[in-house]
Amino acid sequence: MMNQIILGLSTGATYSLVAIGLVMMYKVSGVMNFAYANMGMFVTYLIWWLATGAGINLYVSIAIGIAFAAAMGVVVERYGLRPIRHLSHASMLIVTFGILMILEGLAMQIWGTDYKAFPELVTGVPYVFRGDFGIFVLRRQDILIFSILIAVSIALLIFTRYTKFGIAVRAVSEKEDIAGYMGINVGSVLAFSWGFGASMAAVVGIVAAPKVFVSPTMLTYYQIQGFTAAVLGGFETFTGAVFGGLILGVIEKLVGNYISEGFKATISLVIIIIVLIFFPKGLFGRNVRGRV
Amino acid sequence: MANNSKNIEVKNLQVWYGPVHAVKGIDLSIKAGSITAVLGANGAGKSTTLKALAGGVKYTGSISVGDEIIDALPVHKRVQNGIVLCPEGRGIFYSMTVKENLLAGAYRNKKVDYSSVLDIFPVLKDRINQIAGTLSGGEQQMLAIARALMSNPSYLLLDEPSLGLAPVIIQKIAEVIKRINSSGITVVLVEQNTSLALSIANYAYVLENGKIALHGVPSDLLKSDVIREKYLGGVAK
Ligand SMILES: Nc1ncnc2c1ncn2[C@@H]1O[C@H](COP(=O)(O)OP(=O)(O)OP(=O)(O)O)[C@@H](O)[C@H]1O
Ligand SMILES: [Mg+2]
Numbered sequence: 309m310m311n312q313i314i315l316g317l318s319t320g321a322t323y324s325l326v327a328i329g330l331v332m333m334y335k336v337s338g339v340m341n342f343a344y345a346n347m348g349m350f351v352t353y354l355i356w357w358l359a360t361g362a363g364i365n366l367y368v369s370i371a372i373g374i375a376f377a378a379a380m381g382v383v384v385e386r387y388g389l390r391p392i393r394h395l396s397h398a399s400m401l402i403v404t405f406g407i408l409m410i411l412e413g414l415a416m417q418i419w420g421t422d423y424k425a426f427p428e429l430v431t432g433v434p435y436v437f438r439g440d441f442g443i444f445v446l447r448r449q450d451i452l453i454f455s456i457l458i459a460v461s462i463a464l465l466i467f468t469r470y471t472k473f474g475i476a477v478r479a480v481s482e483k484e485d486i487a488g489y490m491g492i493n494v495g496s497v498l499a500f501s502w503g504f505g506a507s508m509a510a511v512v513g514i515v516a517a518p519k520v521f522v523s524p525t526m527l528t529y530y531q532i533q534g535f536t537a538a539v540l541g542g543f544e545t546f547t548g549a550v551f552g553g554l555i556l557g558v559i560e561k562l563v564g565n566y567i568s569e570g571f572k573a574t575i576s577l578v579i580i581i582i583v584l585i586f587f588p589k590g591l592f593g594r595n596v597r598g599r600v
Numbered sequence: 601m602a603n604n605s606k607n608i609e610v611k612n613l614q615v616w617y618g619p620v621h622a623v624k625g626i627d628l629s630i631k632a633g634s635i636t637a638v639l640g641a642n643g644a645g646k647s648t649t650l651k652a653l654a655g656g657v658k659y660t661g662s663i664s665v666g667d668e669i670i671d672a673l674p675v676h677k678r679v680q681n682g683i684v685l686c687p688e689g690r691g692i693f694y695s696m697t698v699k700e701n702l703l704a705g706a707y708r709n710k711k712v713d714y715s716s717v718l719d720i721f722p723v724l725k726d727r728i729n730q731i732a733g734t735l736s737g738g739e740q741q742m743l744a745i746a747r748a749l750m751s752n753p754s755y756l757l758l759d760e761p762s763l764g765l766a767p768v769i770i771q772k773i774a775e776v777i778k779r780i781n782s783s784g785i786t787v788v789l790v791e792q793n794t795s796l797a798l799s800i801a802n803y804a805y806v807l808e809n810g811k812i813a814l815h816g817v818p819s820d821l822l823k824s825d826v827i828r829e830k831y832l833g834g835v836a837k
Contacts, residue, residue: 472707479693479704486691489654491679491708491751 310444312561318450320557321457322516326534327541327549328460329508333381334543335481336501339389339400343407345531348509349524350411351377353419355514356426356522366427374510381506382499390498415524426517453515457550460508464546477501532573533560539580542590551592605632606666608653608755608786613661615648622648624810625661630755635777635787637797637818639831640807646790647688649807650757653788654678654685665755679708682754688763688790690740692747694733698724701732701743705750717746720776738769745776755786762793774800794831798822806831 326344333341341347351373358369388403430448437444467474479487480497488494512530520526537556541548556579563575583590610628614621623645630636638646652659655675663670670678693701699714702724706712718725721742727735732743741761748756758777762770770793778800781787791797798804798818806814806827814821821827 472703475696475700475704476707478696478700482693482695483691485656486687486693487704488675489656489679489685489687489691490704490747491676491684492704493676 310442312565313558314444314446314450316558316561317554318447318453318557319561320537320554321453322512322530322553323533323537323556324457324550324553325460325508325512325515326530327538327553328464328546329505329512330531330534330538331541331543331546331549332501332508333505334538336477337385337389337400337498338397339404341502341505342401342404343384343411344505344509344534345527346408346411346415346524347377347380347506348511348513348527348530349522350415351380351506351510352426352513352517352522352526353415353424355510356424356517357419359427360424366429370514373514374507377506377510378503381502381504384506385499385502386495389502390495412524419522421524423521423523426514426522428518429514449515449518456511456515460511461546461550468546473497473500529573536577536580540583540591542587542592544590545592548590548592552590555591607632609662609664610649610653611662611664613649613652613659613663615645615652615657615659617648617657622810623652623659626805626807626810626812628805628812630786630788631803632786633781633784634802635781635789635800637801637804638788638790638807639792639794639797639804640813641792641830644807645810646807647759650685650759650788650790653755653757654683656685676708679751679753682752683757684748684751684753684755685757686744686748686759686761688759690737690744692732692740692744694731696732697729698732698735698743699728701747702750705747708751712750714750717749720749720779721746738765738772741765741769741773742776745773745780749780753785755788756780757788757790759790760792761789762791762796770796794827 330341330344333339354376355369355373358364358372359366364372384407388407389400392399392403428449430452432448434445434447437446468478476487476492477497477500479490479492480494484494487497509527513527516527516530533556534553537553538549539552540556541550541552559579560572560575564572608628608630610626612625612627613623614625615623626649628636638649640646648657651657653663655673655678665681670681673681693704696704702714702717703712723739724743724746727739732740735743745758745761761773761777765773774796777787777789789797789801798821801818803817804815804821805812806821814824814826
């Protein structure tokens with residue numbers, strides 16, 4: 309049971325990272341990014357190609373990939389979404405669908421559809437703890453993903469509470485027009501939110517790739533679960549996104565283990581519906597809210 | 601406060617919201633160092649006029665500060681030129697603390713100085729870490745003005761600061777506006793509370809249906825029958 313929970317938390321931490329990126333883009337720009345998984349997928353291919361095809365050091369490739377992801381997010385927001393911001397939300401959603409398909413098509417054209425192996429960032433024997441509680445096992449990959457989640461969470465906390473630009477991000481997500489009257493350049497905050505979100509997608513791709521292999525649909529399931537996690541957390545705060553992901557990961561693992569592996573996905577849909585019925589604002593929703 | 605001694609001139613200002621012609625060609629002359637009131641009934645176009653001055657809506661016509669035409673400046677750059685709007689309807693950030701709201705107001709400043717603003721609004725000092733959404737109506741209005749002052753504006757555009765407040769608080773706000781103005785800030789005051797506005801303004805415009813119906817110094821406007829009947833509820837002379 310204990311080990312199941314740890315494995316669940318580890319998967320859940322990846323869902324948290326997905327949810328953090330989705331929530332950032334949604335809170336600031338009001339757009340649900342359907343292309344999120346494919347942005348991460350495309351960048352993971354790029355990193356895989358840089359590291360294995362072009363022979364660049366893996367960590368350098370990762371740095372290039374994340375920078376490329378950020379640039380992609382900024383360009384998509386600036387040139388794909390901002391020109392039609394005044395039209396409607398539906399039109400912006402359609403643009404993200406378009407990008408989803410373009411990236412998938414490009415990846416298939418360039419790299420084909422067969423699965424590619426992606427190197428583990430950390431390897432080595434797992435840590436085993438024995439005690440009154442029994443035995444539990446902590447894999448090094450779990451430690452990596454927990455560390456990434458903790459680092460991202462702390463960085464976000466400091467950023468949104470104590471930096472001027474972080475305050476500007478919150479101001480735009482609550483009242484965009486009034487943020488402008490304060491001298492905040494709303495456009496640069498919008499661009500930032502998409503740049504940040506796309507980099508998170510890249511990080512998710514990198515940590516998921518060793519497990520799921522690199523393929524055009526490698527992150528589709530992660531996007532669905534990240535979205536569920538965000539809804540669980542209220543689609544409002546980063547804290548909600550983090551805990552939503554962890555809770556979902558554990559539930560999914562326990563369902564997969566004790567009920568049926570095939571039920572995993574269905575269960576998350578049921579969870580969304582139940583949460584929305586009993587907690588319309590999510591488990592971590594607040595009464596004072598910005599963009600809905 | 602670089603532009604402090606410059607007048608703002610507005611020529612033939614027009615604003616459309618889709619098919620709605622909200623402001624239909626108005627001229628304003630805002631003298632440096634003065635309090636200029638903009639009065640009028642609901643929907644007359646007062647808020648729209650202020651938003652155009654701050655660059656928050658698209659308009660035609662021209663707005664100049666001194667010799668410089670500022671029409672090409674986007675909203676966030678006008679703040680750098682000292683023009684700051686304090687929006688109507690408690691446009692504070694509810695989810696942030698008082699301090700974070702003030703910090704947002706100082707977004708363009710290199711140094712952030714809370715003390716001079718907190719001197720004007722001591723009540724905010726006690727509430728500095730409170731979430732703004734939980735402040736009382738009067739405190740929220742004071743926070744809105746304080747936040748606008750954080751950027752050291754040369755021109756403060758106030759949209760209905762008295763809206764929904766008790767008479768005692770309105771009196772306090774009027775004193776604050778006078779104090780702000782005497783420190784050298786040019787004030788444009790949009791109000792439906794005509795008697796309040798005319799008691800502190802140096803000059804006033806009355807908007808009707810997107811056009812200027814009347815303008816003049818308060819003492820003259822107070823003599824006008826139209827003003828007395830329409831905007832002061834027909835009070836005796
Ligand atoms: N965003 C908008 N979209 C469409 N029409 C608008 C918008 N904002 C204002 N209007 C219209 O423009 C006209 C002027 O509105 P404005 O807010 O400037 O009036 P106001 O004088 O400030 O009124 P009040 O005293 O009620 O605040 C009104 O007819 C209003 O309905
Ligand atoms: Mg108004």
